[in-house]
Amino acid sequence: MTIDVWPPPELADIHDRMAIWAAWWSGEPDDLEAVYAGTGIASVRPPNWLRRRPLNRPSQYKGGIVGALARMFWGRPVSEGELRAKLHLPIASDISVVSANLLFADPLTLKTPDKATTERLQQFQDDGMQATLREAAETASALGGVYLRTSWDKAISDRPWLSVVQPDCAIPRFRYGRLREVTFWTVIEDDGQQRVVRHLETHQPGVIRHQVYVGTPTTLGRLAPLGDFEDTEPFASLVQDGDAIPTGIDLLTAGYVPNIRPNRIWRTYPPGVNLGRSDYQGVEALMDSLDEVWSSWMRDIRLGKARIFADRAMLESEGRGQGAYLDLDREAFTPVDINPMSGQSMINEVQFSIRVQEHEDSARALTEAIVRSAGYSAQSFGLVGDVALTATEVTARKEQSFQTKAHKITYVRPTLGDLYHAMLALDEAVWNRRGIRPQVPDIEWPPGITPDPADTAQTVSLLVSARAVSLQTRVEMVHPDWDEPRVAEEVKRIQAESPSPLDQVPAPGPSPQEHDARPAAQGLAEQDAERPLREGDRAPAHT
Structure with missing residues (x-):
């Protein structure tokens, strides 16, 4: 009977690290909390196993180095009585x-x-x-x-x-x-x-x-x-x-x-x-900080909602024990006796500023650092x-x-x-x-x-003007995805449709020495043809 530990103990550290990367890849807040604020990641199970609910660790509440190493933004426990506001x-x-x-x-x-x-x-x-x-x-x-x-x-x-x-x-x-x-x-x-x-x-x-x-x-x-x-x-x-x-x-x-x-x-x-x-290796902390900035930005938006504090005298009573309310759409209110010299206001407005630019700059800087490091x-x-x-x-x-x-x-x-x-x-x-x-x-x-066809055409044109490229190479430059038989067929079509001296292979000519000797030989032949035949130059008669 086999009772081997499973998964093999030597893979525990590897699977723990993969669990962290998998949590970032999935993007599920529950997964991120499970690996950072849960019971630990040494007991990570395959994807088709049931997920455990995260539990807080005592070290997360400690200060100093112990607390800092025990958690990141996603590892911080949610205070009692509050909902999770992490994004x-x-x-x-x-x-x-x-x-x-x-x-x-x-x-x-x-x-x-x-x-x-x-x-x-x-x-x-x-x-x-x-x-x-x-x-x-x-x-x-x-x-x-x-x-x-x-x-x-x-x-x-x-x-x-x-x-x-x-x-x-x-x-x-x-x-x-x-x-x-x-x-x-x-x-x-x-x-x-x-x-x-x-x-x-x-x-x-x-x-x-x-x-x-x-x-x-x-x-x-x-x-x-x-x-x-x-x-x-x-x-x-x-x-x-x-x-x-x-x-x-x-x-x-x-x-x-x-x-x-x-x-x-x-x-x-x-x-x-x-x-x-x-x-993601080496940028987990940066991604954690980016989520913290994003959550802080959204928190500013939530807290920045306008709120009104109204004097009790401004409220409309619903009757004994039924509470009271303030009708904000009402255009005229019942006059209230209040000393104007008291400096008190009947309705006060509270609205916090939303730090849009600061959060946007921080998020962009972190994103660029994450992308560059990856x-x-x-x-x-x-x-x-x-x-x-x-x-x-x-x-x-x-x-x-x-x-x-x-x-x-x-x-x-x-x-x-x-x-x-x-x-x-x-x-x-x-x-x-x-x-x-x-x-x-x-x-x-x-x-x-x-490549841009215009850029390619300009490059090919310059090479043709410099007589530095053959017709086959030009076709390969314009159509880099073509195989060799297709390129050869296109070369034949171009030569048949619009023959050009640049596209033709010149016939083999004389060597430079032969080229230099040709005019002299041609001149001697012309002189011999012009002078009259002498007696000794006549061809022998056939009998």
Whole structure:
């Protein structure tokens, strides 16, 4: 009987940190209070578990360093008898959305030397792949990385596909920085008491293992048959040697995509040294301060509402024991006897000032600091005024965002290439597909900014005037998304429709030495033709 602690203790710190990032990503005030003002985050559960109500910690009420470290704005307890007035500005989720859009807003271009293989990859890409990759990119931005799993089922589709697995529900095994094995776990039953059923799916090269354990919230428990549970019953008839399903290929059918490396907080911690870092890492305090500024701004608006204090004599009585009221829409009031020399006013107005400019400047400064620390340009978040800009100017303003995008692509490309290779191999092994050659494709990302056609035309014109560019290169500059056969076809059309000396390849001519010798030889020939023939120059007669 297995009684191992679950989740594994070595992952506790990693899951705690991911719980904080997940709370900022979700933008739910309850989640933020749970991780900062709750019972602690060491007992964080997967997303499909019930959420606990936050409880205040005694250290949050202490002053000095202890109190400061125990809470931030979202960790401060709400005073008794008051409602929560904290507001959240979802800058964290905005960062993840921008990251996903930079990477996968437009379809990728997949190429291989084999035409049939390239066409098959394009079919994979058209089958909802773009939405999956964008989902994975947003998850990686928030939680520091994401797992992609290759799935297939003949009853569902005639091709394999990719699915996203959350990083806080995985136990990876790395070797020299490369993923060699990973176990995904899912809670399929929880009675809310002491019985928890977990499904473990382990991916290894050439095999996928499925196991079900019945345990408690803190222990893995005992191994149970797959057929005893509805969620795992389909695997019961497929497994061999107890729990293994052979894939028919020697490739790993899952991969890990780090958001960006290195992870500064786990650089010396073996279980987390190979994991990526979140875009929120290091800016949690700034995002907390931004929420405090936003909440203070809204508090000024609430307190700034005009209030009127009226003399009791101005109130209209509803009768004995029925109270009194003041009709603010009434134009004429009953005269009240009051000494005008007393300096008293019958109706006093109270209205606090709303510090709009101060709050706006503070919020903008914090937002720019958060975006810059996360690796993005202010232009990507609309923090710069909307004015007419050329493509070059837009690229310059978004340079930091494009640099971060290029950095992330270096981590996405290898894992994605290996998974496409595995999908091609599965397509051949499971469906007996013929005519394709499983291999790692070349993956190209579209440009982030489409060049202005006028700027491109001007550049090409200057290069043509300088005789520094060929016709084929000109076509490639104007149409960077075209493949080589299409470019060659366009070159032929241009040459056929409007032949130009600049577009034609000159015929091979004489060398410079031959060119210099030609006039002299030509002159001698002309002299020989003009002089009369002498007796010795006559051709011999034939007999």
